[in-house]
Amino acid sequence: MILDAKLYTSPQALKADICIMGGGVAGIVLANELKAHFPNIILIESGDEFYTQEAQDLYAPSKKPDNYVDPSYSRLRFLGGTSNHWLNNTSPLSTIDFEKRDWLDNSGWPITFEDLEEHYDSAAKYCGTESDNYNRSFWQKFLHQDNVFETSKSIEFGIAKASIAPVRFFHQYGSHLRDLPSIQVIKNANVIDLEFDSETEDIKEVSFNAYNNITHNIKASTFIMCFGGIENARMLLYFNRKYNNKLGNQYDNVGRYFMDHPTMKPAQLFTQDNDLFKDNSQKVESFNVIRFIQLTEDALRKHRTTNLRMPPIPANSYQLSDGISSFHILKQAIHDGEYPDDFSTHIGNIFSDIDMVVEAVSRKSFDTKLFDNAGEFEGFELNIMMEQGPHRNNRVKLGNETDQFGIPRVEIDWELKDDDIERLWRSLAVLGKEVGMLSIGRLRILKEQSSRLFHDQMGFGHHHMGTTRMSTCEKEGVVDKHQKVFGTNNFYISGCSVFTTGGHVPPTLTIVALSIRLAQHIIGNQYG
Amino acid sequence: MVNKARRSFIFTASTLSALAALEVFTPIGRLQAIQDKRMQLLSRYMLDNWMKIEDMSPSDYLEKKKITMLTTANEIKAYIENDFQKEDIIVVNGFMLSKTETAILAHIDNIKS
Numbered sequence: 001m002i003l004d005a006k007l008y009t010s011p012q013a014l015k016a017d018i019c020i021m022g023g024g025v026a027g028i029v030l031a032n033e034l035k036a037h038f039p040n041i042i043l044i045e046s047g048d049e050f051y052t053q054e055a056q057d058l059y060a061p062s063k064k065p066d067n068y069v070d071p072s073y074s075r076l077r078f079l080g081g082t083s084n085h086w087l088n089n090t091s092p093l094s095t096i097d098f099e100k101r102d103w104l105d106n107s108g109w110p111i112t113f114e115d116l117e118e119h120y121d122s123a124a125k126y127c128g129t130e131s132d133n134y135n136r137s138f139w140q141k142f143l144h145q146d147n148v149f150e151t152s153k154s155i156e157f158g159i160a161k162a163s164i165a166p167v168r169f170f171h172q173y174g175s176h177l178r179d180l181p182s183i184q185v186i187k188n189a190n191v192i193d194l195e196f197d198s199e200t201e202d203i204k205e206v207s208f209n210a211y212n213n214i215t216h217n218i219k220a221s222t223f224i225m226c227f228g229g230i231e232n233a234r235m236l237l238y239f240n241r242k243y244n245n246k247l248g249n250q251y252d253n254v255g256r257y258f259m260d261h262p263t264m265k266p267a268q269l270f271t272q273d274n275d276l277f278k279d280n281s282q283k284v285e286s287f288n289v290i291r292f293i294q295l296t297e298d299a300l301r302k303h304r305t306t307n308l309r310m311p312p313i314p315a316n317s318y319q320l321s322d323g324i325s326s327f328h329i330l331k332q333a334i335h336d337g338e339y340p341d342d343f344s345t346h347i348g349n350i351f352s353d354i355d356m357v358v359e360a361v362s363r364k365s366f367d368t369k370l371f372d373n374a375g376e377f378e379g380f381e382l383n384i385m386m387e388q389g390p391h392r393n394n395r396v397k398l399g400n401e402t403d404q405f406g407i408p409r410v411e412i413d414w415e416l417k418d419d420d421i422e423r424l425w426r427s428l429a430v431l432g433k434e435v436g437m438l439s440i441g442r443l444r445i446l447k448e449q450s451s452r453l454f455h456d457q458m459g460f461g462h463h464h465m466g467t468t469r470m471s472t473c474e475k476e477g478v479v480d481k482h483q484k485v486f487g488t489n490n491f492y493i494s495g496c497s498v499f500t501t502g503g504h505v506p507p508t509l510t511i512v513a514l515s516i517r518l519a520q521h522i523i524g525n526q527y528g
Numbered sequence: 529m530v531n532k533a534r535r536s537f538i539f540t541a542s543t544l545s546a547l548a549a550l551e552v553f554t555p556i557g558r559l560q561a562i563q564d565k566r567m568q569l570l571s572r573y574m575l576d577n578w579m580k581i582e583d584m585s586p587s588d589y590l591e592k593k594k595i596t597m598l599t600t601a602n603e604i605k606a607y608i609e610n611d612f613q614k615e616d617i618i619v620v621n622g623f624m625l626s627k628t629e630t631a632i633l634a635h636i637d638n639i640k641s
Binding site for chain 1: 605608609611612613615617619621622623624625626
């Protein structure tokens with residue numbers, strides 16, 4: 001049943017077997033997986049069944065980097081969470097993502113790919129992409145393009161699947177929850193406190209408020225926090241203020257190792273056969289199968305680098321214009337009063353590409369297209385999503401401003417580090433070498449455009465990972481291999497805040513797989 | 529002033545060999561349609577970049593690899609693929625190119641001068 005906390009006129013003292021905090025993807029999957037095994041589950045959600053500004057405003061940070069997106073724009077705080085606007089692009093992590101890599105500091109999950117592999121099929125069903133794996137050999141027959149990397153040891157195609165239409169988790173699975181008397185979904189319920197018994201190391205109860213100063217409590221045997229990558233850390237930091245960092249934070253790891261998936265277009269691919277990469281997706285039943293270029297695990301190990309998801313996107317002369325990019329770089333440099341690197345190169349680009357520069361000015365200033373050839377296909381942009389390393393000093397922490405409940409808003413410290421950028425160039429060089437060797441084409445790497453690539457042209461996957469990371473010990477993380485918060489007996493976290501490393505693919509499929517695995521662990525505990 | 533005779537020689541021998549190997553380029557891949565002047569500019573550009581990085585001239589490099597006017601397009605293609613395999617690569621304006629193909633293009637201007 002679905003209840004509205006705003007309708008409670010007096011404080012409620014509730015009891016449950018399991019209290020799930022957060023009604024996004026992880027929370028809904030957990031409720032669904034646990035419902036058959038526990039007679040009394042409560043799921044509380046800050047938002048409503050639809051968007052409300054009062055809930056959304058709670059995501060607003062007190063401070064963030066200029067080039068990082070405000071989470072109150074990228075997240076959605078109502079039942080279904082960010083699945084209410086995601087593109088449903090799913091891929092599993094790779095075997096190497098779970099390994100300790102000596103070229104990537106702080107890497108190494110306490111679980112292996114094999115520990116999660118069995119859950120990816122069920123996760124795919126939740127995400128509307130059915131099962132039948134993500135194996136490119138299997139899907140190649142559905143795609144109408146040859147596998148030009150078939151003989152390569154360094155480059156391969158990865159597979160993503162996206163449901164048509166995207167699965168909105170509450171819309172899809174909410175009815176199951178609505179109809180079950182054993183599950184109470186309480187909306188408009190904001191967790192504001194929890195009580196921890198440091199003797200028994202148990203969470204005893206959580207308190208929540210419905211925007212109306214009435215506080216309610218839930219006692220439960222097990223508590224699971226699924227607020228999302230930033231909010232999990234924010235709330236855990238807040239609770240730890242009261243309990244002297246006993247909740248997984250003895251070593252100051254909560255909020256740290258914050259990762260996202262930066263996106264950008266750092267390279268262009270010119271091919272001998274212009275049709276080679278023009279069609280990289282195919283509708284199969286109720287979902288799209290999409291292929292993208294990536295490095296093989298052998299190449300990652302050999303070159304000591306991290307992976308890139310590189311879908312080649314057909315681009316025209318205007319989009320590939322050097323002149324336009326250089327024009328913007330010089331314009332920004334003049335504005336900043338700086339002398340840019342490669343000044344003569346940029347000047348050369350502008351003059352050798354003057355028609356496209358004029359075209360850009362005409363489009364922007366007069367909304368007029370001048371040259372027909374500007375729209376001609378010329379090559380491919382690689383619109384990459386990259387794996388960022390887990391850097392301890394990329395973090396979320398508590399700021400000085402508070403929300404309406406008196407809980408500090410979050411402060412975000414995030415940047416793309418030099419070693420992340422070095423690995424990006426290294427991985428692209430592997431691709432450049434391979435396309436030349438296979439006579440597929442030539443790769444152009446846009447290092448000269450770094451000043452734009454990593455600033456105004458950089459986007460994000462909005463995947464907030466790593467802030468309550470899994471590890472083998474509390475010294476290196478926040479939760480153990482079963483996602484249980486160190487220092488507690490009955491407090492778990494789910495979502496991509498538990499990721500130790502982020503991989504190069506969207507995290508939702510793995511979030512669902514981890515949530516299914518966690519549910520099975522909790523069920524197993526119940527039955528001994 | 530470009531020497532018409534040399535340009536003719538370039539296009540009938542060296543350039544065509546390079547063109548066969550350079551079909552993959554765009555806009556370089558459109559060399560079949562461009563005018564001499566652009567080819568010369570491109571070659572000059574390649575030569576300038578070559579000389580910034582390499583100690584020996586393009587012609588010496590080609591001679592060392594025994595690439596001559598008689599080398600066929602398929603043989604040049606094999607040289608180029610081998611360059612990439614061995615990471616004998618030069619970066620020109622961000623393009624990752626084989627040294628052989630760069631030397632061939634740069635050599636055109638080398639011949640001219």
